């Protein structure tokens with residue numbers, strides 16, 4: 001038996017997919033700037049990365065605005081309730097076809113582990129990327145603003161790259177976990193159509 | 200054209216208004232535009248002067264004529280390095296100059312005066328007793344000749360040849376006697392050709408020494424030198440080395456490593472006019488990112504991507520230790536390399552030549568320390584004839600391109616000091632006459648009155664030269680990726696320490712952590728997914 005519920009509104013889906021594309025592109029160009037491989041060529045990688053970064057910043061401004069005006073920010077309030085149940089499910093239950101301990105609704109669309117993971121991304125990784133990325137982008141103006149006295153490019157790059165690695169690891173796990181819904185593709189469909197099939 | 204995307208984005212998001220520097224980027228100040236002034240702008244036609252309308256017998260005779268009108272000229276010249284061959288470095292206190300320094304090319308002037316002083320702005324410096332106060336000994340013509348016929352040959356103590364002369368001796372080639380009257384009647388401003396008559400030939404031949412100065416700069420194309428291009432701006436040397444009172448600015452004994460900025464009319468001038476910044480300022484690029492680079496990187500680093508680009512090779516190695524070998528008949532010989540350049544000469548030893556050379560790069564703050572004759576050296580190490588000081592931290596350094604000239608030369612084993620040796624002379628002690636090192640060194644050391652233990656050996660030496668000429672057109676400047684090389688490539692600044700260069704200097708530990716974490720995540724999801732598939736199959740099997 002399964003039923004369908006409406007979980008992701010149009011803006012959320014737009015936000016999610018454009019963000020996903022941008023982050024993948026930022027990873028691709030960012031690690032070229034980092035020197036890990038050659039793809040677009042350093043100069044273009046920097047240009048693309050910079051444009052994509054600003055676009056992502058713009059998208060975020062809208063998203064934050066949206067989350068607060070719609071009250072959807074509550075979706076990310078952390079909870080440790082049922083975290084143990086979630087862990088048990090991923091470690092054991094999922095292999096035995098046990099029922100999912102969490103049932104998404106329009107009002108609570110993320111399971112407790114998701115909430116924690118997204119919060120980590122939004123509170124730790126995200127800000128680390130933004131802040132270090134901004135410092136990086138404004139490197140040319142450090143001396144003008146007197147920032148060169150307490151900033152070093154090496155450390156700015158360090159934290160930016162660290163956050164990028166955390167983001168990469170998150171993306172890998174995140175993509176995989178989308179296959180753990182009612183059917184392997186049901187989460188994915190939900191993020192495309194807005195409707196999720198649930199048990 | 201490539202745009203500054205960051206500024207774009209800034210405007211786009213309206214976050215900040217960036218005020219650009221007031222000067223239009225890249226536009227040199229008005230002072231530059233006077234380049235290419237022609238002889239026609241002179242108000243004096245020397246061929247109409249009766250003082251010059253006579254047959255001069257010698258150089259000093261011409262000088263006396265010049266000085267009748269240019270009363271102060273000789274004394275001005277006498278105050279300069281061009282005359283004294285001496286330079287007291289105010290920063291390091293070292294007594295330098297051609298007269299004192301031992302380099303790793305022809306090594307030293309003393310005991311070889313008559314030969315070396317072909318490039319002295321004077322007449323008659325044939326031994327240590329030269330009269331530096333005699334005004335008629337100043338050579339005006341070598342810098343002011345416009346006919347291209349005035350030549351000073353090694354071995355004549357700075358005189359041109361007054362009779363037809365076979366040169367090099369026994370070569371069968373004749374150098375014609377100079378027509379002093381014609382030269383004197385056609386004097387003018389110094390030119391690429393006159394300056395080049397010495398400065399292109401340093402180290403004993405065309406392009407040998409500097410690599411960024413050789414005779415290809417006499418009539419250079421735009422690709423070779425964007426400022427001196429004969430069909431372009433047509434700068435002469437003096438356009439940048441803006442000379443006043445015969446004192447030519449610019450020095451490699453005390454170079455200006457971090458020029459301050461534009462030098463403008465009316466301003467009480469403080470800087471070195473022979474710097475890029477004196478015309479272009481310190482923020483010459485339209486793209487702010489490049490101006491940021493210019494805070495730490497000398498213009499030359501990107502804008503002179505290679506030196507010796509004019510088709511004339513420069514010497515990069517000179518090994519004196521093999522000099523003196525003779526063939527079966529006991530005669531000196533030469534060996535050419537596959538491109539026809541001299542690879543060996545019994546007089547001088549082994550050479551290596553290169554064209555289109557990629558410079559080496561270092562932090563440089565303008566201070567140069569020399570290993571002088573009296574400096575004690577460590578023969579187990581490569582001896583630095585000069586070492587360029589600099590550091591990423593001293594706030595006075597920029598990353599500079601340099602030519603490093605390597606070689607081997609004799610030193611006194613007893614005193615651990617470099618030696619002066621007698622290369623050329625009309626006696627039989629000169630190395631190039633009888634190929635005997637012992638006697639050549641003894642003679643040289645006696646000449647300068649230095650102690651010599653009597654035992655010599657060869658030591659490896661290295662000498663650095665700033666690269667600053669042969670500025671390429673901007674389309675040939677280095678691109679980003681030539682330094683910001685991905686880990687897989689080779690970057691120009693790979694050896695330059697103390698600066699974070701994105702794309703070059705990734706933090707190893709962070710990379711190990713980051714890629715490790717990502718690999719673990721991938722492995723984790725693969726195992727988890729695999730298990731899910733396996734257990735699902737099993738369940739299907741169970742229910743079936």
Ligand code: HEM
Pocket residue numbers: 022023026027029030031033034035046049050053054056057129130132133134136137157160161163164167701702705
């Ligand atoms: C998911 C998001 C992002 C990822 C994965 C990412 C990744 C990276 C990586 C790996 C580098 C190379 C760092 C180095 O080795 O020095 C880099 C460089 C950079 N990133 Fe990001 N980044 C992201 C977002 C941003 C954002 C939002 C900004 C700006 C607000 C930004 C600005 C920059 C800048 C300016 C550079 C240096 C490029 C240069 O050399 O000029 N990045 N990024």
